[in-house]
Amino acid sequence: MDQLKIWRENRTYAYVVPFAVFMIFTLLSQFAGEAMLWEHDNAPWYRHWPEQLFYPLQTIICALVLVFFWKHYEFRWTNKVWVGVAAGFVGIAFWLLPTVLYDHWGMTGKPDGFFSKLTGLAPRNEGFDPGVFENPAAYWASLIFRLARAVIIVSLVEEIFWRGFLMRFLIDMDGNYWKVPFGKPALISFGVVTFAFVIAHGPLDWMGAVVYGSITYWVAVRTKSLLACVVMHGVANASMAAFAMTYSKYGLW
Numbered sequence: 001m002d003q004l005k006i007w008r009e010n011r012t013y014a015y016v017v018p019f020a021v022f023m024i025f026t027l028l029s030q031f032a033g034e035a036m037l038w039e040h041d042n043a044p045w046y047r048h049w050p051e052q053l054f055y056p057l058q059t060i061i062c063a064l065v066l067v068f069f070w071k072h073y074e075f076r077w078t079n080k081v082w083v084g085v086a087a088g089f090v091g092i093a094f095w096l097l098p099t100v101l102y103d104h105w106g107m108t109g110k111p112d113g114f115f116s117k118l119t120g121l122a123p124r125n126e127g128f129d130p131g132v133f134e135n136p137a138a139y140w141a142s143l144i145f146r147l148a149r150a151v152i153i154v155s156l157v158e159e160i161f162w163r164g165f166l167m168r169f170l171i172d173m174d175g176n177y178w179k180v181p182f183g184k185p186a187l188i189s190f191g192v193v194t195f196a197f198v199i200a201h202g203p204l205d206w207m208g209a210v211v212y213g214s215i216t217y218w219v220a221v222r223t224k225s226l227l228a229c230v231v232m233h234g235v236a237n238a239s240m241a242a243f244a245m246t247y248s249k250y251g252l253w
Contacts, residue, residue, distance in 0.1 A: 011178060012165070014069035019161035021065050022153070025058035049132055056145040062153045073160060074182060075227045084219055084228035088235025091215045095208030095236070096243055099124045099252070119207040127250035143245075150241055150253055155233035162193050163220045163229045183224040190217050204251075212236070 007013055033050030046053040098120025102111075111121045130142035167189040168180040194213040201209045220229050237253075244252045 008068060011072050014072035015160050015165035018062055018065045018069065018157040022058065022062050022157045025054060025061065029054035029058070045133070045138075051128055052132070052142055055128070055149055056141075059145050059149040059153050062157055063148075066153075066156055073226070074164070075230070076225070077227065078223070078225055080223035080225050081228045081231050083223050084225070084230075084232035085235050087215050087219045088232040089239060091212040091232065092236040092239045092243075094211040094215075095120075095205065096240065096252070098122070098204075098207060099249060120204050122204055122251070124204070124244075124249045124251035127244075128253060129250045146253070147238070147241055150237040151234045154237060155230050158197075159216075159226060159229040159233055162197055163216065164226050166193050166196070167217075167220065181224065182226055183220045183222075185221045190214075193217065 007017075029051055033054055036047050036050045038047040040048075098118065099122060102121045102123060107115070107121065110116070111118070115121055128146060130139050130146060133139045133142055164182065167186075168177045168182070168184070170189045170192050171177065171180045171184060171186045194210065194217060197213040197216075198206050198209040216229055216232060219232055220226075223229075240252055244250055
């Protein structure tokens with residue numbers, strides 16, 4: 001219990017551990033999920049669709065970790081939070097643009113020639129689909145957990161780590177980086193955080209992630225509000241979820 005209290009009082013742990021736990025579950029979903037996969041009519045649901053098991057577990061465990069460290073987070077409401085709302089819609093529009101253009105241009109299959117150089121030009125139809133469950137209760141449970149993961153958990157753990165911790169750490173790695181004001185601009189923080197944010201996503205999303213990450217950095221510098229960045233991420237992911245479900249673009253989320 002004393003060790004838990006020590007951990008709970010550590011501000012750096014509060015900003016890093018939730019992201020680390022989230023990434024561990026992401027890796028488990030990829031590797032353990034692949035090992036569990038059994039595409040057979042008699043397979044239990046968690047082996048037929050391992051992500052339907054790992055995503056809810058990831059959501060619940062990360063939520064508990066965030067609650068454990070909650071007192072350390074700087075979520076103060078200001079009118080500048082509305083900048084994050086607007087930026088969320090703009091940022092996700094750029095993220096979705098490649099697959100929208102893919103359909104608009106009537107493309108099929110893998111792009112070739114000039115278009116092969118543009119990341120994101122793909123139908124994005126294969127991915128997380130709660131519609132695999134015929135039972136309504138299972139369908140809604142799957143969808144609700146997926147939305148909670150994307151809109152709440154991802155927005156919190158990523159912005160707390162990328163903008164709340166890493167931007168500061170990069171500016172003063174050898175000193176007390178917690179004395180660095182939130183949103184202080186620096187070329188190194190922009191470059192490293194944006195690059196890391198991009199490579200944390202799949203190649204199809206790299207172009208969108210560059211634009212989105214750059215806009216989020218601007219929001220952090222412009223508003224000096226971690227909450228604005230979290231709200232931006234939540235608005236963006238909620239919009240992506242609505243788009244994915246409306247147009248069957250399950251590969252987006």
